[in-house]
Amino acid sequence: MMHRRPLSIAAGLLVALATTAQQKAPFTYSDMLMLDRIGGLAVDPAGTTALFSARATDMEANRGVSTLWMKDLADLKKPEVKVPAGEGGAGDIQWSGDRSGFYFLSARGDAGLTQVWKADAPGKAAEQITFLPLDVQAYRVAPDGSGLVVALAVFPECDDAIACTVERMQAQEGVKSTGQVYDRIFMRHWDTWKDGTRNHLYYLSLKEPNAQPVPLMSGFDGDVPSKPFGGNEDFAIGKDGRTVYFSARVAGRTEPWSTNFDLYSVPVTGGAPKNLTASNPAWDASPVISPDGTKLAYKAMKRPGYEADRFQLKVMDLATGAVSDVATTWDRSAASLAWSRDGKSLLVTADDIGKHRLFRIDLKTSTVTPLSTDAHMDAFAETPKGFVFQKSGLSGPAQLYASAPKSKLIDQGATVLSQVNASLKDKAFGAYEQFSFPGWNNETVYGYVLKPANYVEGKKYPVAFLIHGGPQGSFGDSWSYRWNPQTYAGQGFAVVMIDFHGSTGYGQAFTDAINEHWGDLPLEDLQKGLAFALGKYPFLDGGNVAALGASYGGYMINWIAGVWNEPFKALVSHCGIFDTRAMGYSTEELWFTDWENGGSVFTKPANYEQFNPLLHAEKWRVPMLVIHGDKDFRVPLMQGIGSFTACQAKGIESKYLRFPDENHWVLKPQNSMQWHAEVFGWLEKHIGGGR
Secondary structure (H helix, E strand, C coil): CCCCCCCCCCHHHCECCCCCHHHCEECCHHHHHCCCEEEEEEECCCCCEEEEEEEEEECCCCEEEEEEEEEECCCCCCCCEECCCCCCCCEEEEECCCCCCEEEEECCCCCCCCEEEEECCCCCCCEECCCCCCCCCEEEECCCCCEEEEEEEECCCCCCHHHHHHHHHHHHCCCCCCCCCCCCCCCEECCEECCCCEEEEEEEECCCCCCCCEECCCCCCCCCCCCCCCCHHHEEECCCCCEEEEEECCCCCCHHHCCCCEEEEEECCCCCCEECCCCCCCCEEEEEECCCCCEEEEEECCCCCCCCCCCEEEEEECCCCCEEEECCCCCCCCCCEEECCCCCEEEEEEEECCEEEEEEEECCCCCEEECCCCCEEEEEEEECCEEEEEEEECCEEEEEEECCCCCCCCCCCCEECCCCCHHHHHEECCCEEEEEEECHHHCEEEEEEECCCCCCCCCCEEEEEEECCCCCCCCCCCCCCCCCHHHHHHCCCEEEEEECCCCCCCCHHHHHCCCCCCCCHHHHHHHHHHHHHHHHCCCEEEEEEEEEEECHHHHHHHHHHHHCCCCEEEEEEECCCCCHHHHHHHCCCHHHHHHHCCCCCCCCHHHHHHCCHHHHHHHCCCCEEEEEECCCCCCCHHHHHHHHHHHHHCCCCEEEEEECCCCCCCCCHHHHHHHHHHHHHHHHHHHCCCC
16 A cells, blocks of 8 residues: 655755746746647657657647657657648557557548548658548557557437438538527537537458448447547557457436446447446446456446546456456556556556656556656656656656666656757746645645745745646646646746645545535635745745636635635636536536535535535625636536626626637637736736736
8 A cells, every 4th residue: 555655845845947047037828828738659669769749839820730759769869850741730649559650640631631640650751541521539550450440420320320420411501590409418518519429439440442430339329439538548459459448428318417437348340339347337447458468457436426536446357357456555546547568567647645646556466666756747658678758747848758777766867858848948937845734634735835937035925826626636746738837936926736625646535525515624725725835935925815716716716705805815716616506507517516515406405505605705805807718518607707797796896808719728829828918917916926
């Protein structure tokens, strides 16, 4: 069993990013928006070449553009090379198991549809592999290179779903009426009104000329990948290329309340999928085939209806169907999952005390061994010579690294392989430190503090108190392109962040503590954490503090506006819940509100009122900036309008920033630029700071 590591918070732990920071220009949100965003790591089977994607920002076109880059792992001194690409971008890179080249998704073809492309070698011209009449949502290459599994959005009730879908789409183009009829809820999800299609898997042989796609989910009422954020981690192909395994939830009329995803198997020749995990009524996810093809590793939750339950690791013997639990006493929830090269252990990332680390778990002994120390492990690949990985943190965005030979901790002494965003060396960042304090019930709670960029000793700085969403999430040693603490440091603010009860990475009981306690346990942690930070760090100006948050963080802003507004001179509530009862009637994923409130809004109405910000709005007094996207179906639009209306009705200084084309997040570059300008302008007006 892995226990919490004691953390020294001595003053000497402050992380200085550069000794000459005072002579450098501060890192700002405009710098952040123009960074190239590294992702999509893929290493060839021999471990000689790494491919990754980098998403650049085209401000004029108001969008991101992804390109592929190659790194020669046999000669680390060679710089990364851009792989020639045309229009349509490139992403989701996969090497063929037969070493014949690599595949990727792109919309560069004449039809403008996203299809699978292949290049025989990095630098060689790519050829289009699939010519389907629909966009490929995700794909997998068979280990032996014999075929592909692709996901397409189709109408599942049709016999020939692909042809039927194309016909319906073409027929709809001439229809002038816009009404849509629904006979069950979950008619919208995240930011999209449902159109009746489902993501379904198809097998496409690469050995037979003009092979037709074989449906693998005919009539299945469910999505693979799951919507809206699923990807090819939701399915896998057996070692022999004959069987496909996928994770899916049967929708029906229970979809808004269900987290019951099961693992299924189906032959590539088609047929009815077989449920492999029917005995578990909760979430089974992320099937991964062992190197020898005999076992299936996956993640599983125990409690139905709870999306933040701990993901336990399991291994299934594919011959017998027997399932064994792995590392049952390890009190962390698995995130990404892979097999080691020798098949003797699992490689897993997980949140761990304000960091996102890589672990090796021995299958015989269940021994859990940390493989990284700090920051955020974004992606990794084990090669014959060690690990290649992408890592980011509060100190900067992701870069590509190679572990030192025989290194037990792969990020210690690692070699930086990429020079993407090299201009950051000329920017000043804020030094940061993790701290801990006694929170609710005298239990240890952790947080982070950041100094402003170009910090001056002896000077006090206004404080941005950032509150994370989820609520089962974390503001730790990680990099973000939305809520990035370094952009606040670059504007002259100090930053304080608390991982309150409900946060991930501190054990499942800590995460569970927020259930039915949205307004008391986390609030006490936030109050004690801010007080602790103000008492410990003399550069924090306790007379000029603003609190900001989104989603659950936005809810907490609305909550503290009525029950704890004394320390704050300004508030920012982004997509925050104003009326918890109305939220229970209007959000889409009802399993979330039902679990968090101990029942439905119909059966437990009092629970929804216990921590309802609306009921305390008469005590609001602090100036508030409210931000909401029209396409946010998770926290519907009227929640933000309600917060703004309350402020205006009471004569509180307030603004409402509306994004008609954004969802729960702000994704378009120009909108993000406006978001940051408005937020920092609001802070500068009310607590000072700025550049």
